[in-house]
Amino acid sequence: MRALRALLITAVILGGLFAIADRLAVGFAESEVAAKVRSSQGLSTEPEVSINGFPFLTQMVGSELEDVEVRLGGVQATAGGHEVEVTEVAAELTGVRLNGLTSAVADRATGSARISYADLGKSAPEGATVSYAGPERAAKGQVKVVGPATELLQGAGIDIPGFAEAMLEGRTLTTYSTVSITNGDTVRLRAAELPELPVPGLDRKLREAVDYDLEIDGLPSTIKLDKVTTDETGLGFSGVGTNVSLAG
Template sequence: MAEDYPAGGARPRRRGRKLLIGLIVLLLVVAGLLVVADRVAVGVAERTIADRVGQEIAKQGAQAATPDVEVAGTPFLTQVLDGRYQRITINLRDVRTSVEGDAVQLPVLDVTARNVRASLDTLRTGQGDIIADTVNGAGTISYDSLAALLNRPGLKLGEQNGKLAVTAPVDILGQKLTVAGTADVTVADNGAVALRFNDLDAAGLPNLPLARALVNNYAKGISIDVPLPDLPFQLTVREVRPLPEGLAVTVDAKDVPINSVG
């Protein structure tokens, strides 16, 4: 014989608990879907920016691997609705361009754009500007491409104790010698990289004023201002310093259309 349950008894409580559990599960599913949608939207934005940057690099006559773009900040969808993004990082690899016909290689160029403004329609259609209040970056110029610009047979560049070091074969008064020394590296007023080799020497150099004068003349001949290629994102070089992997440059810019690098 079935047992009767009074009002407010155990069975209604069990049903109430089931309803509460079901509601919690539903909320978790909805939250999960929102997270997935948020991540999907991030992916779409990152691909859009990467495509535009890649197109503009090609228009500039340069080459680079596909840009790696990361849009920071969560949730992303609220940033979309607001049209402002906390931070966008663009990593460029194997950038190749030319200066006066000679190839210049930047193995690494990492750029961070902050307080970025982009409308939803721009992200959806790929049309319109994506403007960053500030852009900061760091890159390297390979020593091989820098040495090619100096155009001295056998000349090699590298880093030594935080300075730009050079070695090169020379012919001094009929003797085959190797000059070596370091250079001061600064940013010139025109944005070029200024190389000043002030202290070169050579083992076995004859102790003659003419021999010393020839070495000094060689140092002056490679002490030049190296013009850099047009950098993407309207970046301006602020600092240059030698590292083991290449000549490192620190760059920045303000109010930059990051999807228009020319």
């Protein structure tokens, strides 16, 4: 009995030491992966990396990590010289095949990010505010764009004749823009419909005032965004990359 008790105590101690060693090893590996991701993906800041699954050491022995989560900061979107923050930027790497500690390749990387309406409004055309368009239009990927008619047109550099300016005085325009992704890193807002203006030709000019693009800078170069959704809080984006190299 005494021998069995000693054996159990030894097993518990060894198990504890193994767990400690495993956590120390995973902490070191997370730091190494973060440096590799920053270097290989051309990121401005080092990401936060979490290697999931236990034990980690057996994954290292097998030279493959099941699941790695990467969270990024310092990602910006730019439109017309205005920069806004892109938040909740994350990537999940699965099937990460290791080549020692020098390089790795992920079978698949899924990326996601968000832009709030408040930040989206900071990049909007002069005089415009962007907000939730309601569930029916959100299901179509649309947002609501509102602004004073004269301010929107003049902000876009459109000349308004004196008589027309008087007719538009105090008039607020509402449009609904469809949001899409192009080139894997650019958010495009295009008016789905435009209100009629009492001045011939100005309604067509209005499109120049409300349509705009947001170019996202700082995402991993191998992840291309291909989907955007709208909800009560803002825009959500996602995309997928395959055979993502993490060479240093």
